[in-house]
Amino acid sequence: MSFDQNAFLIILTASIISISCGLLGVFMMLRKMSMTGDAISHAVLPGIVIGFFVSGSQRGLEVIIGAGLLGILATLIINWLKNKAKVQLDASIGITFTLLFAVGIILINMLAYKVDLDQECVLYGEIAYLPIDLWITKAGFSMGPRITYLAVLNLVLVSIFIFLLYKELTLTSFDENFGLVIGLPAGAINLALMSMVSYTTVSSFEAVGAILVVALLVVPPATAFLWTKKLTSLIKLTCTLGIFIAIAGYYMAYLVDSSIAGMMVAVAGVVFLGSALVKSIKPNLLFGTSTSIEPLEN
Amino acid sequence: MIINVESPILEIHDLTVSYDQSPVLWNVDLSLPAGKLIGILGPNGAGKSTLIKAIMGLVPVTGGYVKIFDRELNDVRSRISYVPQRESVDWNFPASVLDVVMMGTYGKLGLFRRPGKKEKKIAMDCLEKVGMQSFVNRQISELSGGQQQRVFIARALAQEADLYLMDEPFAGVDMATETAIFQLLQEMAAAGKTVIVVHHDIHSAMNYFDWIIMLNLHLVASGPKAEVVTEELLRKTYGGKLNLLTKVTDIIRQKDFNPLKS
Numbered sequence: 001m002s003f004d005q006n007a008f009l010i011i012l013t014a015s016i017i018s019i020s021c022g023l024l025g026v027f028m029m030l031r032k033m034s035m036t037g038d039a040i041s042h043a044v045l046p047g048i049v050i051g052f053f054v055s056g057s058q059r060g061l062e063v064i065i066g067a068g069l070l071g072i073l074a075t076l077i078i079n080w081l082k083n084k085a086k087v088q089l090d091a092s093i094g095i096t097f098t099l100l101f102a103v104g105i106i107l108i109n110m111l112a113y114k115v116d117l118d119q120e121c122v123l124y125g126e127i128a129y130l131p132i133d134l135w136i137t138k139a140g141f142s143m144g145p146r147i148t149y150l151a152v153l154n155l156v157l158v159s160i161f162i163f164l165l166y167k168e169l170t171l172t173s174f175d176e177n178f179g180l181v182i183g184l185p186a187g188a189i190n191l192a193l194m195s196m197v198s199y200t201t202v203s204s205f206e207a208v209g210a211i212l213v214v215a216l217l218v219v220p221p222a223t224a225f226l227w228t229k230k231l232t233s234l235i236k237l238t239c240t241l242g243i244f245i246a247i248a249g250y251y252m253a254y255l256v257d258s259s260i261a262g263m264m265v266a267v268a269g270v271v272f273l274g275s276a277l278v279k280s281i282k283p284n285l286l287f288g289t290s291t292s293i294e295p296l297e298n
Numbered sequence: 299m300i301i302n303v304e305s306p307i308l309e310i311h312d313l314t315v316s317y318d319q320s321p322v323l324w325n326v327d328l329s330l331p332a333g334k335l336i337g338i339l340g341p342n343g344a345g346k347s348t349l350i351k352a353i354m355g356l357v358p359v360t361g362g363y364v365k366i367f368d369r370e371l372n373d374v375r376s377r378i379s380y381v382p383q384r385e386s387v388d389w390n391f392p393a394s395v396l397d398v399v400m401m402g403t404y405g406k407l408g409l410f411r412r413p414g415k416k417e418k419k420i421a422m423d424c425l426e427k428v429g430m431q432s433f434v435n436r437q438i439s440e441l442s443g444g445q446q447q448r449v450f451i452a453r454a455l456a457q458e459a460d461l462y463l464m465d466e467p468f469a470g471v472d473m474a475t476e477t478a479i480f481q482l483l484q485e486m487a488a489a490g491k492t493v494i495v496v497h498h499d500i501h502s503a504m505n506y507f508d509w510i511i512m513l514n515l516h517l518v519a520s521g522p523k524a525e526v527v528t529e530e531l532l533r534k535t536y537g538g539k540l541n542l543l544t545k546v547t548d549i550i551r552q553k554d555f556n557p558l559k560s
Contacts, residue, residue, distance in 0.1 A: 030391060164410055171401050175387045181354050182405030182457070183375040229437040231392045 006131040009145055011250050013130055014264060016151040017204045018242025020158045021216035024197050026238055029221040030173040036078060037217040039097035040194060041201040041210045043074035045104025048202060053111055064202050071198020072191055074100055125209030127260050147207045154203040161196050165189060170231065212261040216242065219268040226275045241271065299531060300328055301521035307332040307461060307492050312362035315352050322348050328520040335487040336494045337507035341536050344514045346496045350463050354380055366461060376405055379459035381450050381467050389438050389446055396434045398449050399425055402456025424455040427482055443470035451479060462493045480506045
């Protein structure tokens with residue numbers, strides 16, 4: 001097989017998006033908030049539409065700001081419903097994101113003639129068009145695929161975020177009350193994480209769509225967690241899985257001539273099921289107790 | 299009987315806490331001395347954990363206030379340490395024993411700074427104090443209940459605080475471990491630290507605590523052990539649980555009774 005530049009670009013971009021989603025997804029999973037990530041990825045739709053409408057293009061900063069605000073709003077509504085209105089967490093997630101997503105769909109239809117956006121694009125994305133969607137400078141130079149740049153920027157920001165707040169994210173994920181007691185701004189850290197998830201969703205949705213974003217947020221971390229109980233290896237394994245999913249997904253889609261995004265989710269699902277099966281048969285594979293238990297001495 | 303002290307380390311004034319309109323703590327008003335091992339006793343649902351959480355600002359307070367070291371909570375956070383109930387976290391979290399104990403040092407580190415050699419040494423020392431040094435690299439998902447509890451206590455020690463609040467640190471801990479931890483807490487109190495422990499077992503409470511708080515929605519008693527552990531006050535705290543009370547009277551009758559020696 002000769003070097004195919006388009007294939008390389010698609011796999012590269014998909015891998016970068018997988019890694020960004022996986023990095024955030026690890027912490028979402030540890031906070032038992034994977035479904036909140038799902039909710040956010042859908043709830044940002046009205047923000048995207050409004051941002052789109054205001055800026056007149058999907059390249060606008062307004063789109064990302066709009067989506068970020070809606071992501072935070074969704075988180076706040078979910079928390080409010082759970083804590084103040086005593087609605088169960090899963091129900092409050094279900095109510096919040098379907099409502100916001102519906103508002104988004106209504107907005108798209110109302111503004112249909114002004115906004116070059118449709119539900120399918122938001123839901124499924126189309127990474128195969130990536131090589132023809134180029135970033136062309138004012139002087140007329142082609143800089144390469146626009147979405148790849150967005151993905152790289154996104155990965156850089158997500159990595160900086162997690163690198164800076166690694167200690168705080170870990171502590172508040174494990175024991176939020178303890179974080180509050182020692183004076184960490186646990187609420188602000190939570191909202192910052194949700195904002196990063198919103199931003200990542202928006203940055204990635206053109207390429208892979210809202211549904212694949214959810215899969216990338218949830219499945220690689222969940223798969224990796226079956227294999228390791230160490231946070232650093234969990235993160236590394238999640239990133240590796242993301243890259244594997246991108247490569248395998250692309251070539252499988254190429255073979256059967258189908259949707260790349262769809263095939264990536266399918267590959268991720270199969271890897272997860274396979275891991276779950278192996279672990280259910282041999283639970284102590286790879287990690288197990290290392291030292292024997294000794295009584296405490298006085 | 300509520301005995302107040304001069305220049306208290308912790309002062310609670312008229313504290314009322316409610317969940318969904320129904321109060322779980324009524325007008326608790328007490329002051330505590332420094333350098334003592336203090337036990338909070340009371341039946342289930344008496345508001346013992348709520349009292350600790352209210353002191354730590356984890357539950358909203360309906361009325362009254364708490365003063366620690368004669369200051370507001372936010373000014374003195376770095377001097378207070380907290381051991382939550384073991385069940386309050388998911389022990390399946392991907393972290394090693396050392397990771398969790400190091401978390402105790404995060405408050406003093408502040409935002410963005412990573413723990414280094416100094417923090418690791420503090421954590422190792424604290425693990426040694428609770429006898430968990432051989433478990434440093436063990437994943438916390440592989441610990442028994444008593445070991446988890448010891449990890450939490452080590453994490454609190456790593457905060458290097460002056461006031462320790464512990465919410466049922468002896469739940470699910472075997473006798474040998476309980477004795478060893480109580481000895482550790484007594485050493486801490488002797489070194490001038492104040493340790494407040496929510497506790498269930500009246501037997502061991504009689505043996506180890508210097509000062510006892512009895513709680514049953516209202517504050518029943520707060521004072522030195524010798525003065526407040528009377529049949530009348532225990533009856534007031536535990537209500538008409540006769541079976542229990544017979545046992546309690548037995549204990550009071552044999553004041554030097556020690557279940558550990560027999």
